[in-house]
Amino acid sequence: MVSKIFSRRVLLLLAATFQPVLGQYYKIDTDDEIRESARTLAYDLMLYYEGNKTGKVPGILPGPPDDGLGDYYWWEGGAMMGTYIDYWHLTGDDSYNAVITEGMLHQTGPGNNYMPPNHTASLGNDDQGFWGMSAMLAAEVKFPDPPEDKPQWLALAQAVFNTQAASDRRDETCNGGLRWQVPISNIGYDYKNTIANGCFFNLGARLARYTQNETYAKWAEETFDWLWNVNYIDHEIWSVYDGGHVKYNCTDINKAQFSYNIAILLQGSAFMYNYTNGDGIWRDRVTNLLNATLRDFFPNNTAYEVPCEGRQGACSTDMLSFKGYVHRWLSVVAQVAPFTHDTIMPVLRQSTQAAVNQCTGGPTGRKCGFYWSSGQFVDPSVDGTTGAGEQMNVLAAVSSLLRGKSESPTTNQTGGTSKGDYGAGSSFNSVTTPLKPIGPGDRAGAAIVTFLILGGALGMFGWMSWDRGG
Numbered sequence: 466m467v468s469k470i471f472s473r474r475v476l477l478l479l480a481a482t483f484q485p486v487l488g489q490y491y492k493i494d495t496d497d498e499i500r501e502s503a504r505t506l507a508y509d510l511m512l513y514y515e516g517n518k519t520g521k522v523p524g525i526l527p528g529p530p531d532d533g534l535g536d537y538y539w540w541e542g543g544a545m546m547g548t549y550i551d552y553w554h555l556t557g558d559d560s561y562n563a564v565i566t567e568g569m570l571h572q573t574g575p576g577n578n579y580m581p582p583n584h585t586a587s588l589g590n591d592d593q594g595f596w597g598m599s600a601m602l603a604a605e606v607k608f609p610d611p612p613e614d615k616p617q618w619l620a621l622a623q624a625v626f627n628t629q630a631a632s633d634r635r636d637e638t639c640n641g642g643l644r645w646q647v648p649i650s651n652i653g654y655d656y657k658n659t660i661a662n663g664c665f666f667n668l669g670a671r672l673a674r675y676t677q678n679e680t681y682a683k684w685a686e687e688t689f690d691w692l693w694n695v696n697y698i699d700h701e702i703w704s705v706y707d708g709g710h711v712k713y714n715c716t717d718i719n720k721a722q723f724s725y726n727i728a729i730l731l732q733g734s735a736f737m738y739n740y741t742n743g744d745g746i747w748r749d750r751v752t753n754l755l756n757a758t759l760r761d762f763f764p765n766n767t768a769y770e771v772p773c774e775g776r777q778g779a780c781s782t783d784m785l786s787f788k789g790y791v792h793r794w795l796s797v798v799a800q801v802a803p804f805t806h807d808t809i810m811p812v813l814r815q816s817t818q819a820a821v822n823q824c825t826g827g828p829t830g831r832k833c834g835f836y837w838s839s840g841q842f843v844d845p846s847v848d849g850t851t852g853a854g855e856q857m858n859v860l861a862a863v864s865s866l867l868r869g870k871s872e873s874p875t876t877n878q879t880g881g882t883s884k885g886d887y888g889a890g891s892s893f894n895s896v897t898t899p900l901k902p903i904g905p906g907d908r909a910g911a912a913i914v915t916f917l918i919l920g921g922a923l924g925m926f927g928w929m930s931w932d933r934g935g
């Protein structure tokens with residue numbers, strides 16, 4: 466309550482603080498405003514998608530860049546599908562469900578495991594993992610099940626998991642863990658990184674909770690232990706680093722910190738916490754990873770992509786989409802590890818306010834840029850992209866504010882209807898097509914490729930030139 470003496474002054478201050486930025490389009494003060502804003506953001510994001518036009522490929526954003534077809538790699542389409550699955554779940558608007566179902570089913574590939582022949586030559590475990598996590602989400606939020614003669618959401622998630630647990634994806638270098646790339650000939654096959662293992666960990670934790678099958682939990686636990694033992698998770702301050710090379714036993718750690726790496730581990734840990742009914746080890750991991758996430762990636766309570774945001778043009782198309790995943794995953798952490806709710810949600814709200822404040826661009830006056838902290842729209846063409854990532858980030862942030870009003874991720878025992886298949890994916894689990902060696906510019910499922918390009922300018926990324934030399 467405002468005291469009498471200060472009321473006038475405080476009210477004036479409040480009025481100044483909450484004065485909308487000139488020309489601001491989106492409002493998020495009430496649930497209705499949030500839904501309305503999300504609806505428009507979802508509409509504008511769809512304008513970047515061509516997958517339902519005649520002659521275009523369902524499920525993907527214009528790309529891949531190697532073929533000169535657009536800025537977007539295959540995995541980002543999968544991430545976008547997940548963003549719309551959440552959008553439907555959080556707002557109830559089913560306008561895009563048909564388009565999303567079509568895209569999700571078109572990209573499964575003949576093995577129904579998200580290894581479509583068009584993309585296996587450049588397949589990263591993380592690329593496949595993002596599609597798998599979107600299928601997992603569809604099962605958790607009861608996104609309408611596909612027709613019975615089509616692969617089902619849960620089975621698709623299990624298929625991705627199975628191909629990545631299989632022995633032909635694994636070896637003893639660095640004491641285990643997944644490599645970044647799947648085909649031997651790819652740049653990055655010699656790199657074991659956090660995002661590839663993070664996707665697998667995240668999927669394992671969620672499959673464990675959904676199915677109550679301990680096998681998935683064991684894999685998840687072992688994967689977390691591996692990430693800890695190779696020091697990709699800092700033992701003191703819980704920062705999460707990018708990865709290392711097998712020829713150095715993964716000790717040449719690239720300490721670049723990307724927000725999605727820590728957030729994917731945080732979300733997976735929260736699912737393990739929930740699956741284990743509040744186990745103290747997982748509670749500590751959630752607490753410490755959350756602390757580090759907020760400390761490192763939310764300066765002034767606003768999402769900030771540390772390694773690249775400070776230098777205009779340094780964030781790759783991939784990186785321009787990370788903030789959205791962080792917002793979506795953190796809001797789910799608040800649900801499955803409720804003790805974090807009051808820490809997480811106020812930060813996400815402030816960050817989202819900063820996000821919408823800068824959506825003032827383009828002819829519509831509502832296009833979103835990437836630089837949330839600045840409060841200023843910067844034309845995305847400055848970053849050389851057409852902006853699906855920037856738009857998706859804000860859609861994700863805005864719709865995630867409704868998470869508390871929506872059902873928590875279901876399980877097989879709490880209303881989930883998706884049918885699983887423990888053997889899914891295994892009949893087509895290896896890359897059998899003859900593979901052309903690809904060059905460094907050819908793919909970028911994980912964050913490091915930009916650093917190939919920026920490598921010369923940045924001493925700390927000199928490790929990449931060892932690679933090219935050797």
Ligand SMILES: *[C@@H]1O[C@H](CO)[C@@H](O)[C@H](O)[C@H]1NC(C)=O
Pocket residue numbers: 511517518519560561564
């Ligand atoms: C593609 O889907 C969007 C969203 O549902 C819709 O607005 C658009 O008309 C569709 N385009 C075609 C060519 O079907």
Ligand SMILES: *[C@@H]1O[C@H](CO)[C@@H](O)[C@H](O)[C@H]1NC(C)=O
Pocket residue numbers: 522523571572581583
């Ligand atoms: C594979 O790529 C080709 C060429 O872009 C395209 O015509 C085809 O539809 C794609 N196949 C699938 C299953 O997406």
Ligand SMILES: *[C@@H]1O[C@H](CO)[C@@H](O)[C@H](O)[C@H]1NC(C)=O
Pocket residue numbers: 639640694695714
């Ligand atoms: C490689 O690193 C692991 C820890 O990640 C360690 O246990 C192992 O002994 C190391 N192997 C060699 C050959 O140094």
Ligand SMILES: *[C@@H]1O[C@H](CO)[C@@H](O)[C@H](O)[C@H]1NC(C)=O
Pocket residue numbers: 755756757759760
């Ligand atoms: C993180 O932990 C430190 C030390 O315990 C504490 O001082 C700080 O407030 C925590 N930060 C957040 C954002 O929780």
Ligand SMILES: *[C@@H]1O[C@H](CO)[C@@H](O)[C@H](O)[C@H]1NC(C)=O
Pocket residue numbers: 738739742743800801802803804873874
């Ligand atoms: C697990 O998640 C459910 C759903 O959000 C929640 O009700 C429950 O309290 C969580 N369990 C623990 C141990 O926090």
Ligand SMILES: *[C@@H]1O[C@H](CO)[C@@H](O)[C@H](O)[C@H]1NC(C)=O
Pocket residue numbers: 764765769838839
């Ligand atoms: C956070 O706010 C402070 C004080 O206004 C400012 O100096 C700093 O640059 C801000 N940080 C970021 C990342 O915007």
Ligand SMILES: *[C@@H]1O[C@H](CO)[C@@H](O)[C@H](O)[C@H]1NC(C)=O
Pocket residue numbers: 877878881882883884
């Ligand atoms: C839950 O899993 C069991 C065992 O796999 C299965 O028999 C049952 O049909 C599942 N229930 C639902 C609702 O899918």
Ligand SMILES: *[C@@H]1O[C@H](CO)[C@@H](O)[C@H](O)[C@H]1NC(C)=O
Pocket residue numbers: 678679680681887888
């Ligand atoms: C649990 O999952 C594993 C791995 O997919 C599978 O082999 C096993 O049959 C499952 N166990 C049960 C009881 O369904």
